[in-house]
Amino acid sequence: xxxxxxxxxxxxxxxxGLQMLPGFVPTADKIRxxxxxxxxxxxxxxxxxxxxxxxVPQMADAGExxxxxxxxPNIAEMALALNRKGYxxxxxxxxxxxxxxxxxTETMSSKNANTTVxxxxxxxxxxxxxxxxxxxxxxxxxxxxxxxxxxxxxxxDRVLEIAGEMAEAGVDEIAFNDTVxxxxxxxxxxxxxxxxxxxxxxxxxGHFHDTNFTALANIYAALTAxxxxxxxxxxxxxxxxxxxxxxxxxxxxxxxxxxxxxxxxTGIDAEKLKALAAFAKSVEAxxxxxxxxx
Amino acid sequence: xxxxxxxxxxxxxxxxGLQMLPGFVPTADKIRxxxxxxxxxxxxxxxxxxxxxxxVPQMADAGExxxxxxxxPNIAEMALALNRKGYxxxxxxxxxxxxxxxxxTETMSSKNANTTVxxxxxxxxxxxxxxxxxxxxxxxxxxxxxxxxxxxxxxxDRVLEIAGEMAEAGVDEIAFNDTVxxxxxxxxxxxxxxxxxxxxxxxxxGHFHDTNFTALANIYAALTAxxxxxxxxxxxxxxxxxxxxxxxxxxxxxxxxxxxxxxxxTGIDAEKLKALAAFAKSVEAxxxxxxxxx
Numbered sequence: 001x002x003x004x005x006x007x008x009x010x011x012x013x014x015x016x017g018l019q020m021l022p023g024f025v026p027t028a029d030k031i032r033x034x035x036x037x038x039x040x041x042x043x044x045x046x047x048x049x050x051x052x053x054x055x056v057p058q059m060a061d062a063g064e065x066x067x068x069x070x071x072x073p074n075i076a077e078m079a080l081a082l083n084r085k086g087y088x089x090x091x092x093x094x095x096x097x098x099x100x101x102x103x104x105t106e107t108m109s110s111k112n113a114n115t116t117v118x119x120x121x122x123x124x125x126x127x128x129x130x131x132x133x134x135x136x137x138x139x140x141x142x143x144x145x146x147x148x149x150x151x152x153x154x155x156x157d158r159v160l161e162i163a164g165e166m167a168e169a170g171v172d173e174i175a176f177n178d179t180v181x182x183x184x185x186x187x188x189x190x191x192x193x194x195x196x197x198x199x200x201x202x203x204x205x206g207h208f209h210d211t212n213f214t215a216l217a218n219i220y221a222a223l224t225a226x227x228x229x230x231x232x233x234x235x236x237x238x239x240x241x242x243x244x245x246x247x248x249x250x251x252x253x254x255x256x257x258x259x260x261x262x263x264x265x266t267g268i269d270a271e272k273l274k275a276l277a278a279f280a281k282s283v284e285a286x287x288x289x290x291x292x293x294x
Numbered sequence: 295x296x297x298x299x300x301x302x303x304x305x306x307x308x309x310x311g312l313q314m315l316p317g318f319v320p321t322a323d324k325i326r327x328x329x330x331x332x333x334x335x336x337x338x339x340x341x342x343x344x345x346x347x348x349x350v351p352q353m354a355d356a357g358e359x360x361x362x363x364x365x366x367p368n369i370a371e372m373a374l375a376l377n378r379k380g381y382x383x384x385x386x387x388x389x390x391x392x393x394x395x396x397x398x399t400e401t402m403s404s405k406n407a408n409t410t411v412x413x414x415x416x417x418x419x420x421x422x423x424x425x426x427x428x429x430x431x432x433x434x435x436x437x438x439x440x441x442x443x444x445x446x447x448x449x450x451d452r453v454l455e456i457a458g459e460m461a462e463a464g465v466d467e468i469a470f471n472d473t474v475x476x477x478x479x480x481x482x483x484x485x486x487x488x489x490x491x492x493x494x495x496x497x498x499x500g501h502f503h504d505t506n507f508t509a510l511a512n513i514y515a516a517l518t519a520x521x522x523x524x525x526x527x528x529x530x531x532x533x534x535x536x537x538x539x540x541x542x543x544x545x546x547x548x549x550x551x552x553x554x555x556x557x558x559x560t561g562i563d564a565e566k567l568k569a570l571a572a573f574a575k576s577v578e579a580x581x582x583x584x585x586x587x588x
Contacts, residue, residue: 003480184556185514186297212555213548217511220479254507261506262478 001224006265008229009255010205011037012046013280014065015080016249017237019049019058021283023290027061029283031068036279037234038075040272046099046231049080050089066093078139082113087127091134098136099175100124102166103143104159107150108179112143117162125169137173140166141207145176145191146183156191163195163202173203175231178218181211181247185221192225205229208250210236215250216258230255234273235280253277295518300559302523303549304499305331306340307574308359309374310543311531313343313352315577317584321355323577325362330573331528332369334566340393340525343374344383360387372433376407381421385428392430393469394418396460397437398453401444402473406437411456419463431467434460435501439470439485440477450485457489457496467497469525472512475505475541479515486519499523502544504530509544510552524549528567529574547571 014033018025030048037045047069048062062079069077071094078097079090090098102120103109109117124140131138144151145159163174176191188206195204206222206229208215219230236251256268308327312319324342331339341363342356360371365388372391373384384392396414397403403411418434425432438445439453457468470485482500489498500516500523502509513524530545550562 001480001483182555184552185511186295186556189295212551213507214510214552216508217479217514217552220511221514257506258478258508258511261476262480 003223003262004228004264006228006267007223007259008043009252009259009266009268010044010046010078010229010231011040011042011234011252012207012231012249013037013233013235013237013252013276015046015049015059016231017233017235017280018283018287019056020238021058021287021291023287024058025283025287027064027068029286030061030065033276033280033283034065034069034077036272036276038072039269040276041268042075043267044076044078044097047077047079047095049082050086050093051080051082063089063093066095076137080141083115084123084127087123087131091127091131091136094134095136097139097172098131099139099141100127100171101141101143102162103148104145104154104162105148105151108144108148111150121162121165121169124166124171128170132170138171139173139175139205140169140171141175141177142166143177143179146178146187147180149180156194159191160194160198163199167199167202173205173229174199175205175207177207178209178215181209181215183208183218184214185217188218189221189225192222192227196226203229205231207231209238209247210250210254211247216254219250219255219258233280235277235284237280237284251277297517297556298522298558300522300561301517301553302337303546303553303560303562304338304340304372304523304525305334305336305528305546306501306525306543307331307527307529307531307546307570309340309343309353310525311527311529311574312577312581313350314532315352315581315585317581318352319577319581321358321362323580324355324359327570327574327577328359328363328371330566330570332366333563334570335562336369337561338370338372338391341371341373341389343376344380344387345374345376357383357387360389370431374435377409378417378421381417381425385421385425385430388428389430391433391466392421392425393433393435394421394465395435395437396456397442398439398448398456399442399445402438402442405444415456415459415463418460418465422464426464432465433467433469433499434463434465435469435471436460437471437473440472440481441474443474450488453485454488454492457493461493461496467499467523468493469499469501471501472503472509475503475509477502477512478508479511482512483515483519486516486521490520497523499525501525503532503541504544505541510548513544513549513552527574529571529578531574531578545571
């Protein structure tokens, strides 16, 4: 078993961490969260999502946020998209990465993005050339790779098939998401190793939720299968509005503690991360109490 | 990687879970905790410790507890001992298992048991024949196998050396303890695999604290190294009075969730475990508030 010297952690609190909060988080707080993440040393930050403000009002200020934060040439901002319109808005906002979210099951794809998996792949094929021309990289993020809240256990072969089609479409990275936090490390190892064997030149990322406290075990399992990029959210904020039972993303501070104590470099400043996590939690508390008052 | 069909979980809340609580837990509650653990399906329960009531007043009623619970022929009661007197009391109480605790470092051995590691091994050699004659099995539990709060990172070779001597002394099981919850899964895999290679016929157990949220990752790592027996504590109660920075044992309900979802049988009734964890937490809360009042 060879473990890497370095791992990349993608900080997702500004997007995945906030989207489920019931009260609207002030735009200034969202911007501060991104700036604190930049200061803590993250080289990629999931900053916003370009989705319907009707369905996800929390992200209605995505364009304003992207304008305000400006471009830091050393740090990549990633924006989530679920459809052609999202792709378009992300390209126009000149993000560094588009995270296009599809799913491993049709029910999840329909609930989350109101489309089929096949159409998600078709959209990616349509949009990727323009993204690449503009220097924007594209991640295909596959929701519910292990367990779907609607369809139960997910077939490994189906996930690999979708990954294969996304790779063929030319995506720069494929993320496997344990959206509801029900994956176990044996299955994570199995799927991650199979994906690497199938697509040895593809860049992969793991996105684990900590609903059942297995996220660090799952990250370790993915590491032993050769994966080197992981999403996490400061303070453990997050979830998915269209995934019943989903709780927070794995907390960045837990991931950094484990990796650094394994002798794996993350590039993250532990003190600044602590401040980021504290601020993220205060933003979460504020949005929850605002919703109660309002 | 071959994972087992079954794993044995040793429930340690009645001993390891309670010993650090500031207020005295009523004997009746301790007995009820053991009875609830029996009902939930555990086949081995760390019920008490036979240690100095001056140093660990919480366990002053160990003899009374062992008498009250009586012998269930299908369930093994394990009692902790730190010295000859503890061995003697455990033998006289006719426990099923003695858990003799030594340490991987001299400072920890001195702080925890006021003795040297060599003397701990010598004590085990002296006491084991009588224990075996009476049908009592002996576990050698090695504290701070990865990180010591006094001496820092622990040498793998030293742990293997102690394990080798304990195996030679004839112990029925050797437990490796991450007493302060600072082990990482790569090191756990490494040490557990080395121990199995060195002592292929020895029975091993893993004892992990969840201070830094890595306990499930560590259990998974130990599983992949061939280990099949793990300690845990309902509700995550526990710690060590002589290990600065130690927080709770890994919660049994987290371990059972992960293993059962990996398709590994634990024999534990999830509903009864839930009740046990709730009761353990209420006992903890009671002992904490009693200490504040008293």
